[in-house]
Amino acid sequence: MARKIDVTELILRDAHQSLMATRMALEDMIPACEDLNKAGFWSVECWGGATFDSCIRFLNEDPWERLRTFRKLMPNTRLQMLLRGQNLLGYRHYEDTVVDRFVEKAAFNGMDVFRVFDALNDIRNLRRAIKAVKRSGKHAQGTICYTISPLHTVSGYVELAEQLMELGCDSICIKDMAALLKPQPAYDIVREIKEACGEETRVHVHVHATTGVTMVSLMKAIEAGADCVDTAISALSLGPGHNPTESLVEMLEGTGYCTDLQMPLLLKLKEYFAKIRPRYQEFLSGITGVETEIFESQIPGGMISNMESQLKQQGAADRLKEVLAEVPRVRKDAGFPPLVTPSSQIVGTQAVFNVMMGRYKVLTGEFADLMLGYYGATLGPRDQHVVDLAARQTGKAPINVRPADLLKPEWEELRSAALALKGCDGSDEDVLTYAMFPQVAPKFFASRHEGPKNVGKDPQAQPKAAAAAAPGSAAPAGGRDPVRTPVSYEIKLNGRSHRVTVAPAD
């Protein structure tokens, strides 16, 4: 008897986030829901920070309504979301009762599985959210952000897994957002987690495809005992996205493993999304091949193309290589954080600043906070000289406590501010939307009554496509706003204005 491998389908969240700037409209997802519901997935990932953001920023869609729609249309499949621990779906730390309320409301509206991560792997930033999930009776998945550094070791990851299980997690996820997880460490980490935490411990593995090695990593993880792996229907796979679901099923044939997935439904879904994809032509990632350079730079593919596009806008496209070389240095100075939202933006933007204006001549507020401990603890020590610079520039003292411990109760304040906005319906959901994206929510509340705006276009109506980019050229499709993030800066130095934006990668 072959051992059954569970599968999480990513097409409604990470796949279109990674491949088409998170722009897919609910309208284009709805026709697929019946087949997704029946295909046999352990869960369908369908919600997260970037999709929430994109809903209110670009699509005039209520993200809570999207969730409720999924719940209605996929009654037999677990709905899964990605939650940034104490940052929830935003970019700052929230006070504990906001965390509680967010989780409660997400559960109430239909969420089943909460994949909870912290960009620094600081478990103190996960604890409250995990407790809230457990209290809601839902599945709490404790997440380890995988990265490579001189300090990151298999045993370090295993310790983290043990701590997460002690918090009461229902499963562990190894989350490899930049396709850095090679086959051997995939095997070793899964095996040693199983040995340390017990063979019955559920281990999920999330990898991207960008480096071309991770399909093999999934195989090795499965051989080591992984219970569930993440893939995406092939029509929205590969490049900075994920490995194809259909290929996973075929790959396992004849091995000691199998899935429960219904291939005819997968092929039907493929055909459907292959028709949807060209509607988002102008948002498509220019990366279609593999990028093994990421093993050196650690920079997720989406981040590179965004940096490139932003450097171009400043007439500094020729400095991309310097920026790519600067990122690992900044990361080292910051104590080797994994590069995932928001640390990827924070480190990436500081690298751009270092190249454009001189090393650490100007620190972004976020980078200063990172150096001072306001995002939590990093695995490695942070460079003392840069910490001092950060303290001097911001007038803040370095901290060692859990960042959220410094926050005062804020729910009532958030609630009053939200209720004062035109179009806010007074629900906790609206307050949370405002709390997550205070700059974007007001415009969304005001325009919500106009209904969703699908930014997909018939292929005939597309702006002229640039010649298809070569794999490896990392050209953002059409060079047009593939913005996936609200983290942007306008800086003046020596009379010259610099504007920098960096893309999320979770």
Added chain:
Amino acid sequence: MARKIDVTELILRDAHQSLMATRMALEDMIPACEDLNKAGFWSVECWGGATFDSCIRFLNEDPWERLRTFRKLMPNTRLQMLLRGQNLLGYRHYEDTVVDRFVEKAAFNGMDVFRVFDALNDIRNLRRAIKAVKRSGKHAQGTICYTISPLHTVSGYVELAEQLMELGCDSICIKDMAALLKPQPAYDIVREIKEACGEETRVHVHVHATTGVTMVSLMKAIEAGADCVDTAISALSLGPGHNPTESLVEMLEGTGYCTDLQMPLLLKLKEYFAKIRPRYQEFLSGITGVETEIFESQIPGGMISNMESQLKQQGAADRLKEVLAEVPRVRKDAGFPPLVTPSSQIVGTQAVFNVMMGRYKVLTGEFADLMLGYYGATLGPRDQHVVDLAARQTGKAPINVRPADLLKPEWEELRSAALALKGCDGSDEDVLTYAMFPQVAPKFFASRHEGPKNVGKDPQAQPKAAAAAAPGSAAPAGGRDPVRTPVSYEIKLNGRSHRVTVAPAD
């Protein structure tokens, strides 16, 4: 100590054949040769039927001169070619002395490794070529075309390997031209060949990437003991092409295996070919994603897109699905041949004819020959009813002997015919060029003095690209002549003219 895995680099032959209709000009290869020579490859595949054909048909390049240039520029790397056994680089069986002379001349001009295959895996069609390679003191690689059918088994492939080794082959190649080789059979076949023929038997594995599973198959083949695997520099990889060379190197890190490849040179080569690729935009395959449907249809990706384009030209694009469904039936009736040049064209074209004109109402000459044994023996029995039809239509009798046994000495005749052509230089090489492609050689000899014609274009000068095709849509880039083959037919039936061309897949 990690076991060293050898690598054959495909970028100068199969990679551009699979991804850009074999159009890459020698001029665009030359700047890469120094790095290819130094990167540490066991061999560089650089010659074969389609490249030879493309040279004289599209590029006004002398293929023998191309070979001599490679020899000069890559003195430290084995040069490797793909040879269609008794078919050499053509589409018919040649008399034995022509085979001898071709191999002798290829060796003389610089070829080191001859990968010899027969589309039907009929070992009688390999024997003479393998003997000729051995007599030239070169490396004879006996090749097994991998396919799936109710009759093809691991032990059948192992028997074939044993027979090839008995012929004196220096190595065995498992050649998976349609990305059908899944991880478990990859492991089983390699392991059992090693056990049957001895652990010291060199086993090479060639796979395409189209189905998204074969990087894992390479890993499993390596674990089973494979000595050498085939990959392509990432800038020309994936889709109907191959797995990326850089990813292979990274994939092995930390495992018990390693390569000798120089990563900085691989990345330099990647950058170079990423710049070359857009010059061939109009020839690029429209398939960029994965196609697991191939496991059902058995039809290589390049063949599907070509069929689609040809059906469109006949106003019958809506009948592609019928054709795809017909191919496995025709293949069964023909005794389950692997689908590789020329059997892929023969079966594919007959399937088109069956759909357009009624099943077996018209047989192509080649399909009739296949049914009557004129291409050799198939593993399965051929359908007697269709064999009878073939005999009736052609007036030929079925045969059981080796097809080339029926041929009379033909060298002198070929030589006289070639020498009569304007521009033929009288060399054996020119006679062989004529012998391979008698329809194309005359024009080439006449225009050779004009020098090579690079059909690549600056991206600015490209014809407007269609919106990038979605993976799975199988649209040939621009819908423009991606012809890879001289096998085409003009048929009139009920007053309507049908023209059909099908692409090679070796």
